[in-house]
Amino acid sequence: MSEQTDSTTAEYWADRWKEGHTGWHRQEVNAYLIKYVHELTAGRPKVRVFVPLCGKSVDMLWLADQGHTVVGVEVARKAIETFFSENNLSFTVEIVKMATDNEPVDKYTCNEKAITIFCCNLFSIAEDDVGGRFDAIWDRGSLSAVAPAFDDNGKRYTKKMRSLLASDGNYMLESHYYEIDRGMRPPACISEELRNKIYGEDFIIRELEINRLEEDPNRSLSFALDLHYHLFKPKEN
Numbered sequence: 001m002s003e004q005t006d007s008t009t010a011e012y013w014a015d016r017w018k019e020g021h022t023g024w025h026r027q028e029v030n031a032y033l034i035k036y037v038h039e040l041t042a043g044r045p046k047v048r049v050f051v052p053l054c055g056k057s058v059d060m061l062w063l064a065d066q067g068h069t070v071v072g073v074e075v076a077r078k079a080i081e082t083f084f085s086e087n088n089l090s091f092t093v094e095i096v097k098m099a100t101d102n103e104p105v106d107k108y109t110c111n112e113k114a115i116t117i118f119c120c121n122l123f124s125i126a127e128d129d130v131g132g133r134f135d136a137i138w139d140r141g142s143l144s145a146v147a148p149a150f151d152d153n154g155k156r157y158t159k160k161m162r163s164l165l166a167s168d169g170n171y172m173l174e175s176h177y178y179e180i181d182r183g184m185r186p187p188a189c190i191s192e193e194l195r196n197k198i199y200g201e202d203f204i205i206r207e208l209e210i211n212r213l214e215e216d217p218n219r220s221l222s223f224a225l226d227l228h229y230h231l232f233k234p235k236e237n
């Protein structure tokens, strides 16, 4: 199996969940999401937020507690079911037919909060499956997980995001930049050049902030890296 096949397949991620190799997961709500949520929602209450490749992120819980409606997509069933159990939430599962993909998928609806998670590949989702385009997208560890520098993965990904975002919506991204070669291993390194190449055609790019992290042997990614925060707005086509 090539390295590329490995890190972009459902099996790769299912194995990581099975083995507990989920070093990206945080117990706390993302501080930059809290800081910039008004930019993300444009100050609007009760918006529909998409959390692609959501894992068991507690950011979903926090967004729902702010009054927003959250939709996630996650290929690993274990991640979804752990999200509900760790947060003492119950769910209902429905098998749903997708608009453009033949394979029906499991849709998990939370009984207590406005959170729905589709158990499938991100690329199987179309706007008709999720009740129309979203007002906001919160992307942490999603672009980073699809090997965006390889083949046309990056452009394919940003085109999918654009197709799911309302024309007056906002898309906030956390991405990593570092100076070592890690091949295709997530999280991907997103240079300014790659960012411009994959977002420039469809989005207006605004850099919000950079958080510089020095080398730290106690961190799961121990090398020096920068966390970049961006806000993208759809360009008028």
Ligand SMILES: C[S@@+](CC[C@H](N)C(=O)[O-])C[C@H]1O[C@@H](n2cnc3c(N)ncnc32)[C@H](O)[C@@H]1O
Residues within 6 Å of the ligand: 008, 013, 014, 024, 025, 026, 052, 053, 054, 055, 056, 057, 073, 074, 075, 076, 079, 120, 121, 122, 123, 140, 141, 142, 145, 186
């Ligand atoms: C790096 S983790 C990030 C999780 C989450 N966003 C967070 O911040 O904790 C990437 C997640 O995406 C899932 N995943 C990877 N590729 C996927 C795809 N093509 N479609 C749906 N989920 C995918 C993995 O199972 C994993 O849980």
